Amino acid sequence: MKRELKENIIRNFFFFLASLSIFCLVGIAVVLIKEGLPILEEVTLGEFIFGEIWSPIFEPPAFGIFPIIIGGLAVVFGALTIAVPFGVAAAIYISEVAHPKEKEIVKPTVEVLATIPSIVYGFFGLVFMAPLVRDTFDIPVGLNVFTASIVLGIMAIPIIASISEDAIASIPNSIKEASYALGAGRWETIIGVIIPTAVGGISTAVILGFGRVIGETMTVALVAGGAAIIPTSIFDPVRPMTATIAAEMGEAAIGSPHYFALFGIASILFGITLTTNIIADILLHRFRRKLTGES
Secondary structure, X not given: OHHHHHHHHHHHHHHHHHHHHHHHHHHHHXXXXXHHHHXXXXXXXXXXXXXXXXXXXXXXXXXXXXXXXXXHHHHHHHHHHHHHHHHHHHHHHHHHHOOHHHHHHHHHHHHXXXXXXXXXXXXXXXXXXXXXXXXXXXXXXXXXXXXXXXXXXXXXXXXXXXXXXXXXXXXXXXXXXXXXXXXXXXXXXXXXXXXXXXXXXXXXXXXXXXXXXXXXXXXXXXXXXOOOOOOOOOOOOEOOHXXXXXXXXXXXXXXXXXXXXXXXXXXXXXXXXXXXXHHHHHHHHHHHHHHHOXX
């Protein structure tokens, strides 16, 4: 009887925590939408999303966030171009190549990168990477898409490597042994069997890395350049959505169109990150069902 009571208490406690999480998520969404919708009284949704000029404090003000969206996506895809190959390669090495003693050192080291505060990455990019990029490519300013992509790519490597390694490690040994039994070598098995089998988990890792990078604030605020323009080169400065909110929310008068526009940006960013996490969750469940043979 006491055991059943304890189990009920624990079950209800975890149900409460899960319900609280859902309530907070819904509450955040409601607040963002409520505060962001009034901007549509100033501009249409098309003008807001596809407008090419962001100047909320000028007269007349302009609330086009297209340069902010494009600048942010340029940095994100640049970061993933760096993070995905290195992250997946690190996962393959840790899971399939490294000696067990090496794995005990390499895996925790990679995961430690995820615990470093983003402001530290931003400071590293500002003090070290920006001057290095400026001097190497002989450009006026080192704060641009390229620098931000490198720093964010380094930040995304741990999450991609960790989740990809978990996906690779979860593949049953019978699949690998069958490949070896047919005469395949280690690298033939890795490239032809392990990676295709783990592609669902690796895809989940990439999508979660995308969500991690697109939601980063302090790093891009320091190293992306802060210019709300559509980039035509990887050496152009940009201002992603997160950096725009962080830089301007403090100076936006509550209830002003500028204030509502920033909440509109936050609503779009929230929608993007929520969608990517839902897609990642779906892919992860499909990957697990594939491994377990469930229909």
